[in-house]
Amino acid sequence: MERVTIYQVAEAAGVSVATVSRALNGGPVAPETRTRVLAAVRRLGYRPDRLAQGLATGKSRTVGVVIPDAAGPLYGQMQRGLADVLAAAGFGYIATESRRDPGREAALLDEMLARKVEALVLVGSGLPPEALKARFGKLPPVVLIEREGGEAGVPTFQIDNERGAYRATRHLIEAGHRRIAHVRGLRRAGREREAGYRRALAEAGLAPGPVVAGDFSEEGGYRAARELLAAGGFTAVFVANDRMALGVYRAAFEGGLRIPDDLSVVGFDNLPFAAYLNPPLTTLEQPAQRLGALAGEAVLALVGGRPITGQVLPCGLKARASVKHIEGGTV
Amino acid sequence: MERVTIYQVAEAAGVSVATVSRALNGGPVAPETRTRVLAAVRRLGYRPDRLAQGLATGKSRTVGVVIPDAAGPLYGQMQRGLADVLAAAGFGYIATESRRDPGREAALLDEMLARKVEALVLVGSGLPPEALKARFGKLPPVVLIEREGGEAGVPTFQIDNERGAYRATRHLIEAGHRRIAHVRGLRRAGREREAGYRRALAEAGLAPGPVVAGDFSEEGGYRAARELLAAGGFTAVFVANDRMALGVYRAAFEGGLRIPDDLSVVGFDNLPFAAYLNPPLTTLEQPAQRLGALAGEAVLALVGGRPITGQVLPCGLKARASVKHIEGGTV
DNA sequence: CTGGGCGATGTAAGCGGTTACATCGCCATG
DNA sequence: CATGGCGATGTAACCGCTTACATCGCCCAG
Numbered sequence: 001m002e003r004v005t006i007y008q009v010a011e012a013a014g015v016s017v018a019t020v021s022r023a024l025n026g027g028p029v030a031p032e033t034r035t036r037v038l039a040a041v042r043r044l045g046y047r048p049d050r051l052a053q054g055l056a057t058g059k060s061r062t063v064g065v066v067i068p069d070a071a072g073p074l075y076g077q078m079q080r081g082l083a084d085v086l087a088a089a090g091f092g093y094i095a096t097e098s099r100r101d102p103g104r105e106a107a108l109l110d111e112m113l114a115r116k117v118e119a120l121v122l123v124g125s126g127l128p129p130e131a132l133k134a135r136f137g138k139l140p141p142v143v144l145i146e147r148e149g150g151e152a153g154v155p156t157f158q159i160d161n162e163r164g165a166y167r168a169t170r171h172l173i174e175a176g177h178r179r180i181a182h183v184r185g186l187r188r189a190g191r192e193r194e195a196g197y198r199r200a201l202a203e204a205g206l207a208p209g210p211v212v213a214g215d216f217s218e219e220g221g222y223r224a225a226r227e228l229l230a231a232g233g234f235t236a237v238f239v240a241n242d243r244m245a246l247g248v249y250r251a252a253f254e255g256g257l258r259i260p261d262d263l264s265v266v267g268f269d270n271l272p273f274a275a276y277l278n279p280p281l282t283t284l285e286q287p288a289q290r291l292g293a294l295a296g297e298a299v300l301a302l303v304g305g306r307p308i309t310g311q312v313l314p315c316g317l318k319a320r321a322s323v324k325h326i327e328g329g330t331v
Numbered sequence: 332m333e334r335v336t337i338y339q340v341a342e343a344a345g346v347s348v349a350t351v352s353r354a355l356n357g358g359p360v361a362p363e364t365r366t367r368v369l370a371a372v373r374r375l376g377y378r379p380d381r382l383a384q385g386l387a388t389g390k391s392r393t394v395g396v397v398i399p400d401a402a403g404p405l406y407g408q409m410q411r412g413l414a415d416v417l418a419a420a421g422f423g424y425i426a427t428e429s430r431r432d433p434g435r436e437a438a439l440l441d442e443m444l445a446r447k448v449e450a451l452v453l454v455g456s457g458l459p460p461e462a463l464k465a466r467f468g469k470l471p472p473v474v475l476i477e478r479e480g481g482e483a484g485v486p487t488f489q490i491d492n493e494r495g496a497y498r499a500t501r502h503l504i505e506a507g508h509r510r511i512a513h514v515r516g517l518r519r520a521g522r523e524r525e526a527g528y529r530r531a532l533a534e535a536g537l538a539p540g541p542v543v544a545g546d547f548s549e550e551g552g553y554r555a556a557r558e559l560l561a562a563g564g565f566t567a568v569f570v571a572n573d574r575m576a577l578g579v580y581r582a583a584f585e586g587g588l589r590i591p592d593d594l595s596v597v598g599f600d601n602l603p604f605a606a607y608l609n610p611p612l613t614t615l616e617q618p619a620q621r622l623g624a625l626a627g628e629a630v631l632a633l634v635g636g637r638p639i640t641g642q643v644l645p646c647g648l649k650a651r652a653s654v655k656h657i658e659g660g661t662v
Numbered sequence: 663c664t665g666g667g668c669g670a671t672g673t674a675a676g677c678g679g680t681t682a683c684a685t686c687g688c689c690a691t692g
Numbered sequence: 693c694a695t696g697g698c699g700a701t702g703t704a705a706c707c708g709c710t711t712a713c714a715t716c717g718c719c720c721a722g
Contacts, residue, residue, distance in 0.1 A: 003678085005677095005678055005679085006678065006679060006680095007678080007679095015701075015702085016701065016702045016703075017678090017679080017680090017702090017703095018680080018681075018701070018702060018703080018704095019700085019701060019702075021679070021680060021681080022680095022681090022700095022701090025680085027680095027681090028699070028700065028701095029700070029701085030699085030700060030701090033700080033701085045468070047441065047444065047445050048445060048678085048679070049386070049445065049447065049677085049678055049679070050445045050446045050447070051382050051385040051386045051391060051446065051447055051677090051678080051679090052386050052677070052678035052679040052680090052707090053678080053679055053680080054382040054679090054707090055380075055382045055383050055386050055677085055678080055679070055680095055706095055707045055708065055709090056678075056679045056680045056681085056706080056707055057679085057680065057681095057707085058707075060382060062425075070407045070410055070411060070414075071407035071408060071411065072407070073404065075407065076401045076402035076403070076406065076407070077402060079401055080401060080402065080428060083401075083427060083428060087427065087439075092425050092427075092442060092443075092446060093425065094393075094423050094424065094425050095426060096414060096418065096423075097411060097414060108418075110378065111423060112423075113378065114378050114379060114380065114381045115381045115382065115423060116380065116381070116382055137376070217603075218603060218604065218606070218607045222607070243603065243604070246604055246607040246608075247607055249607070249609060250607050250609065253609050272548075272549060272574065273549065273574070273577055273604050275549070276549045276553070276577040276578055276580070276581050277577075277608075278580060278581065278584050278609065334708085336707095336708055336709085337708065337709060337710095338708080346671075346672085347671065347672045347673075348672090348708090348709080348710090349671070349672060349673080349674095349710080349711075350670085350671060350672075351709095352709065352710060352711080353670095353671090353710095353711090356710085358710095358711090359669070359670065359671095360670075360671085361669085361670060361671090364670080364671085379708085379709075380707090380708055380709070382707090382708080382709095383677090383707070383708035383709040383710090384708080384709055384710080385677090385709090386677050386678065386679085386707090386708080386709075386710095387676080387677055387708075387709040387710045387711085388677085388709080388710065388711095389677075
């Protein structure tokens, strides 16, 4: 691969390499010289070597993204938002999965630091920032997405899980439900959604219905729902995510319960399938792509030395047919 | 950030930088010296700068991945397979979405080449290799996943869509169906699946039922199914992917048809929701993670100068309750 | 005893850029 | 007319690492 270097461009344009570099990076160059250089660049097909640039400047124009689990359905959207704003600014990114394994995560970070990433985007659960600081000493700027532990100067972007869950639950209450069960999720999102659920109930003077733990998977939702149905005593259930809601649908069907006539269900995430279930699932939409885009802008700000603060994004209720307005009644 | 360089390690260990480099990279070094160097490395927390290494060796230990659409549900799995084998070999990767936009794709490749990727993994549809060659001249080794145009020396890994579709259709035929409709997908996967469908039918001496075009989305499946149902004349339908199958479920329900009693359905992909639909959807499972892993191994082989050939992976039928065994009858 | 060979190590030249500093005209000013 | 200042450009050092080549002991064979 006969790479074209800046020297060849310099020679072709009849100037020095310094001038070529300046012409390319907006340094002080006579307009006429600049066009000559650019012409040579084009003619030769010159493309600056990012590695060499990085070595010389200490900047790699790369950001590292660490995510617990890339298989999540919303991750794709988030990544898209992030990638777009970064790419527009000429930044590349390297992304990797931590699999929720601290050792693995540390190794990934090590590798990223070796590649001189200019910023780190940490998504979801993982090593707490203090642990990182202890292990790695000085770190490049960090942006957190849906992750705890953002101190001052570490912008955190997240979905308002608590408020979303609150809205979901309120939606059920307003539909006339008085006994509302909950299938809980995992980790922080799970806790926050449960909190919102409880707040809505408390505010309405209602006792929390049965609450059972799930693991965010279809199977987990299914098992949780069976447990719930065995107990009975509720007319609606707020499920911490759509995948589990699917399991709930299944358990309800097997139990001979019709949704929403016998049981109303609200999910969370608004996955693509939600609108096409039978009945269509009422759920909360997460602005995942926007979350990614905001994080990307935060990265750019931080890299540019501008301070920036995080944000909590609301999620919107998608009311569909899985919730029934009732007068009374109990499973 | 006071980076520790190889010079500091050399000084601390009382050797020259060359020796440090050799000790680290398995060059000829006296055992005693090596331990001394490694001790210094540990003590100082030295971490080689990948950029500088890359510049010096011409190798970046990075591979570039281009994918049309990262939001696809199977992409996460594929990426996991790929990332794992790459990471185990000390390779990082930069991934980006082309959005099926040739201009964008070309720009991405340009950026990757500038970063001196040692190999390219091209996923799904995109610029044909000849176009790439014309635009970029010499390219690093390329591995194709689910993409056309692999010539000699360009290993291609793909799912056996045709055979999968054939199996799906056979499954319906064996269940007694004689009039089998098809909701077609897009691009190559769509064409291949349709081909398998037609082959199974032809082989069984059956006429292809109504075939209507879909776009792989729930909505597309829904619309296609409505069109199909308006025509009628079939007892089963093979849908080119699970998401569209969901739309078919919806249309069937709205049309008052019960699945599988009035209509049998087979999908493709085995997305997580498939097993939890009502009824559970019979579909074909794609070994996406394995596909990624194989591609990763191919990259490693190519980078190591070993030739390697592509592979076509079969997909397995997950028989579930959306198909009914029948004696006769027509919608 | 001496020269050759070999393994361990050091020296220094790149890799392809950026950039501090020096140089060089040229023009306005005193 | 000499001088200072300024914009455009060139020179060369440096970023952190790898590696070809030189050097240096040391051991063994002649």
